[in-house]
Amino acid sequence: MKKSMQGGLVYSTEHGRMCPQCRQPQAQCCCKAAAPTGDGIVRIRREVRSGKTITVIYGVLLEASALALLAKELKALCGTGGTIKDGVIEIQGDHRELIAKKLATRWTVKQAGG
Structure with missing residues (x-):
């Protein structure tokens, strides 16, 4: 797992890339940051x-x-x-x-x- 400078999870070996806003896997992102x-x-x-x-x-x-x-x-x-x-x-x-x-x-x- 990688963490950003601000401490948020940006990548998980289990889920892949993570959304920086809602902290969910990008495939399950619930915010409009990935729109x-x-x-x-x-x-x-x-x-x-x-x-x-x-x-x-x-x-x-x-x-x-x-x-x-x-x-x-x-x-x-x-x-x-x-x-x-x-x-x-x-x-x-x-x-x-x-x-x-x-x-x-x-x-x-x-x-x-x-």
Whole structure:
């Protein structure tokens, strides 16, 4: 378990990330601290981390459970792995065009970065 400088639990090996407001696991958060905010434009960019390319999708205004379902659908579409971290979907590999085409049916999509 990790504790923040102020003494609050921020991560539990049993539950994962904890909400800083209500101190519940983020999947069971009862406050609106985890509510999605943004301008309504989904941005997709490519990043290189430790020599590996990943596709990062942010700006998707969905609750945590719906975001998890979308991430699962995108991972299946690309045939690769990925994760969700702090409301941002990370997909292994460079799949910007494929993901942009899929998400353009529901949102305004912009490709960012190189």
